[in-house]
Amino acid sequence: GAVVSQHPSWVICKSGTSVKIECRSLDFQATTMFWYRQFPKQSLMLMATSNEGSKATYEQGVEKDKFLINHASLTLSTLTVTSAHPEDSSFYICSARSVDTQYFGPGTRLTVL
């Protein structure tokens, strides 16, 4: 149980385009989902907390107009990287909370050319 999926697993896009990443909890409902970014050989950096039906809460320094988060249902949250640039290239990981535990997706590798 407690499986979280992400789609796509990897994406390559041109600079200036937008990319949407989906995060789904497959076998449980998650009122709260989280989006992280991970740089090579580093720990995870929390970008935002997403609560179903309300606006996401962004961490300090994260541009909310650049990283659009939508949590429209109890099993789906999306992260849209708008007008992506090479510095947005990274590994993006989502998690979904079940009671007191976060379960993580497999991650999405974004490369912006």
Place this chain on the structure above:
Amino acid sequence: GNSVTQMEGPVTLSEEAFLTINCTYTATGYPSLFWYVQYPGEGLQLLLKATKADDKGSNKGFEATYRKETTSFHLEKGSVQVSDSAVYFCALSPKVRGSNYKLTFGKGTLLTVNP
């Protein structure tokens, strides 16, 4: 604020060796404690957790005991395998209403097990 300190890696062991990865924390109250494992190119998998003092989490031969007196949650395994090679993250989340159970992570410890 909350913080997690875990031993710096990398840690390199031979197969069947004993593993300890130290983790200490600073937090208000009594948080829940977790160990997550990340294999190359993948997301994090929950390895084990403990929610109160003296609880022992265990899974796949790994164990960790929630020690309130030393604010520690060290990860141990009696006999590691090559397949245990991964990055291990210690983390805590507060048990406070409204906190959304946000995780605070340690920096991660890279474990390499050689045959």
